[in-house]
Structures are given as C-alpha cells and as structure tokens.
Amino acid sequence: MKPVSDTAVQRAYQVRIALFLISAFIGIFLLISIYRGIATLDTLDQTERERDRWQRPGDVIQALGLKDTNVVVDIGAGAGYFALKLSPIVGKHGSVVAVDILKEPLLFLCIRSFLRNQWNIHTIHGLPNNPRLRVGSADAVLIANTYHEFTQPRSILDHVFQSTEARRATSHSRPCAPIGCGGIP
Numbered sequence: 093m094k095p096v097s098d099t100a101v102q103r104a105y106q107v108r109i110a111l112f113l114i115s116a117f118i119g120i121f122l123l124i125s126i127y128r129g130i131a132t133l134d135t136l137d138q139t140e141r142e143r144d145r146w147q148r149p150g151d152v153i154q155a156l157g158l159k160d161t162n163v164v165v166d167i168g169a170g171a172g173y174f175a176l177k178l179s180p181i182v183g184k185h186g187s188v189v190a191v192d193i194l195k196e197p198l199l200f201l202c203i204r205s206f207l208r209n210q211w212n213i214h215t216i217h218g219l220p221n222n223p224r225l226r227v228g229s230a231d232a233v234l235i236a237n238t239y240h241e242f243t244q245p246r247s248i249l250d251h252v253f254q255s256t257e258a259r260r261a262t263s264h265s266r267p268c269a270p271i272g273c274g275g276i277p
C-alpha cells in the first residue's frame with residue numbers, strides 16, 4: 093500500500109475544517125432566519141389584533157356578499173390580513189386566491205395559513221399590470237388598502253372584471269370591493 097503523504101493529510105484536514113466552518117455558517121444563518129421569521133409572525137399577529145379595532149373587517153367581508161363555495165380574490169393580499177379572515181367564510185369547498193407582486197408577504201401568508209390549517213388559500217405572484225387570474229374564475233374580488241399602490245390600475249381592473257365575468261350574472265356576491273386605508277366608508 094502506498095503511504096499517504098503529509099501534504100495529503102494536511103489537505104484533507106483543511107477541507108474538513110472548511111466544511112465544518114461552512115456548515116456552521118449555514119446553520120447560524122438558518123437559525124437567525126427562523127428566529128426572525130417567528131418574530132415577524134408574532135408581530136403580524138399583534139399588529140393585526142390592533143388593526144381589528146378600527147378596520148371593521150367584518151363589515152368589509154359582509155360587503156362582498158360571499159357564500160360557502162365561493163372563490164374570492166384578494167388583490168394586494170400582503171401577509172394575509174383579509175385572506176385569512178376570508179378563508180372560513182368561503183369554507184373548504186371555496187377558495188381564497190391571494191395575489192401580490194411581492195413574494196415575501198406571500199411566503200408569510202403561506203406559512204400562516206399552514207399553521208392555522210387553512211388549506212383553501214392559494215397564492216399568485218402577480219405582475220404590476222396583471223394579477224394573472226383566469227377569466228371567469230372568481231366570484232368576488234377584494235382590493236383593500238392597495239389601489240393607491242397600483243402603477244397600472246386600469247389594466248388591473250380590466251383583468252379583475254374579466255375574472256368575475258362569467259359568474260357575475262349568477263352570483264349574489266359583489267364582484268369588486270375596493271376599500272381604502274380608512275376601511276369601508
């Protein structure tokens with residue numbers, strides 16, 4: 093058997109140290125991310141409880157006239173303040189389609205809906221001019237505290253009306269309920 097040289101042993105040792113440092117770095121990074129994620133989830137819950145006092149979410153949702161099995165779209169859903177509240181209203185045979193142009197709030201919404209066992213919430217990563225909804229797929233659309241952020245509102249509204257087109261005639265729900273920062277008037 094060929095003897096292993098000192099240089100080879102030393103190189104193997106250096107590789108092991110490098111691997112250990114990389115794993116430790118990744119581990120620390122993951123722990124910090126998890127810690128920050130949990131802190132964000134906590135903050136979201138806390139801010140939303142305070143928001144419940146003035147936002148009148150019950151009135152907003154009632155204005156949509158939803159019923160069990162409906163498909164309701166929340167455009168500009170953020171981390172899901174309304175989407176999570178809409179979920180039990182449409183029930184397990186209905187669905188909430190949460191659209192946002194940012195992936196991070198949608199990720200938090202996914203985690204929150206998973207933690208709450210709300211399996212009827214689906215997310216769509218929308219474009220600034222297109223929420224990427226299927227034509228005739230929605231019973232109602234909520235645009236809450238978001239309209240002022242649209243850079244191409246006309247295009248968004250065209251898509252919104254196309255998405256509710258087929259169902260508008262038969263549904264009792266309101267096709268579109270945009271509300272501003274102060275809640276419904």
Ligand SMILES: C[S@@+](CC[C@H](N)C(=O)[O-])C[C@H]1O[C@@H](n2cnc3c(N)ncnc32)[C@H](O)[C@@H]1O
Pocket residue numbers: 167168169170171172173174191192193194197218219220221222223235236237238241242243248
């Ligand atoms: C102020 S937050 C409101 C979030 C949520 N509706 C609420 O009431 O808590 C506005 C959200 O709209 C999203 N947004 C802005 N323009 C959008 C667009 N064109 N399509 C979808 N989402 C959009 C932003 O990324 C942001 O998450």
